[in-house]
Amino acid sequence: MRTSRTLLISALTVIVLTVAAVPLLNLTVYTPASAAEAYIGALEKGDAHRAFSYLSSPTPASTLALSSEVLSAAPDLPREAKAETVSVDGDHAKVRLSYTLSSQEQTIDLTMVRLPASAGLFDRWAIEQKKWPTLTLDVSGSSTATVNGYGVSAGSVPVLFPASYLVGFDATYLKSKSERAEVTAPGDSHTVKLSPEPTAKLEETVTEQVTDHLENCVKSKTLMPAGCVFGYDTDNEIIGDVSWSLERKPQISLTASGNDLEVTPSTVEVRIKGRYRDIVTAAEHDFDEKLSFVLGGSVVVKSSQVSFEPRRLGDVSVG
Template sequence: MKTPNSTPITATRLALRWTLAAVAVLVLAVAGVIIANRTLFSPSHEVKLLQRYLADGEGAKALGLMKAQVPEGDAVALNGEVLKRTQSGITDFSVDKPQEVERDSELRTVTAHYKATGVEQQSTYTLRHAGKSWLFFDQWEFEPSTLPSVKIKANTVNEVAVNEQKIPLVAGVSSLPVFYPSVLDASFSTKNFSADTRGVVVTKPAKDPVEISLKTQPTKAFVAAINTQVKKYLDGCASQQVLMPSGCPFAYNTSARVDSSTIKWNINNYPTIDVSYYNGAWVLSPLKTTATLTLTEQDLRTGAKEKKTVKDTYSFTADLTTSTTEVSVVPVAGGEQVAQ
């Protein structure tokens, strides 16, 4: 039904409207392809995807994406919970726009910025154009590389904790391949020895491993155990009612006659225990003790008796045999080890 103000829609005008609508749809589709190609199918997206795999502990997917070689070593940090822990200190991850590489138009570099335990860091990745999918979308692949590794060194112990996971040491050393970026913390604590946590941030591949050298320190329990054994040894020396206790540093010389029942040794000061690591073993510094001897001497010529008190300082050494849980102290007096 026509009205006085209505205008008939001709076939030409209808076709024009459909054409304009089709062009608009095509423009939107092209724009969508361009946007998708710059985001979902860009080198930067691949780097973001890699970081997401690492944060989720998906080491197999990350390794497949990178196509990287894995150096020899303990792979504990390449998957699962330990991998997640290496990423827990990585925050505020972002990427720059891909940059062309002058020598090869098919290559792009992408620099990622992030904080590692609160400190600004960055890593750079190289990707190669690998053709197109669905005729429109670019495909990018990481350039082949070799993962970095971390070498952990510690004496005295045969295992350490790395990001809360215990790993064995062989001759005091272990090597761990890692992804980058990664934050690794290493430490250990046993009854006799411990090492404060030391950490590294790995931001790129490297020919040589990043090293974590743990400094072993004796624990209070270790020093206390040595102190107890040294005191027991000296108390045993003091209990002997002789002028030269057997296997002991104490000695008193006199030309007078001495009634053994009057001889009494007393320890005034026990040694201070000072332990250090030297030439592959734990050693004690020379030990000093102060003791007082009371006795009654009888002059052989006159027969007169005299009560004496003699105070002196005596030195000796001791050998240690240690493990992470045990320690044995063998005193050395007069150049000979003393059986206890």
């Protein structure tokens, strides 16, 4: 009986001492500055879930780039956090936070907000973030991109701060070099413009389309095949149909200029055969001519669909 009473007294003593110590702990341990440092510590470890506990933010439009996997794959994360509480006004506080990112020391002023107390006793502070930092991914020819190697939708992508991010895309037909962006404060917004480069698959697809286009053109029985960039011009009267054949296919390669994709100019040779009546003598003759011209054109990739618009560069030569 005496033992139970002793244990009860001891427990009550611990509770009293703990309650008495709460104000001191809230002033020295559970401070706005320590919460800001703990947030940076969570980021340094790549722990996005723990970092969220130190943020007071609206619901993000997308969480694809807010995972620990994306954070851990960052080329650089903050470290060496030092914070000081500048002022406290009720449930809000001002904190000056310093940290190192990409070998550069950064200093930002943060607004902190007091959350419901932990265990009903200890203060909890969080960084007040009225809007999420974002990376706006301006991607031509692709609806998706990658952030630190993980797929996201193109457009505005919420991310955690401070951190470095590698942004790029590698789709079926288009890819880009990775661009580095650093987000250093709440509300930061960075636009990353990615210029497309053709993949081997795109060159293969365009080659097929160019070949199909030319092979359809040489099926024509007329001097000027409809929708084609070549033809045969003569003042003589053509007797019957003519026949075309493709003698030399173009060597297809693609070049990118900004958001424009162009077929690199390449020489094409076709042959036309037929019979004509001389406009002066009225004599009939067979003819067999080889024509050459330079083929170019533009390529558009939209919604995973590839279209090729042919263009002849210069005149058709006969010989």
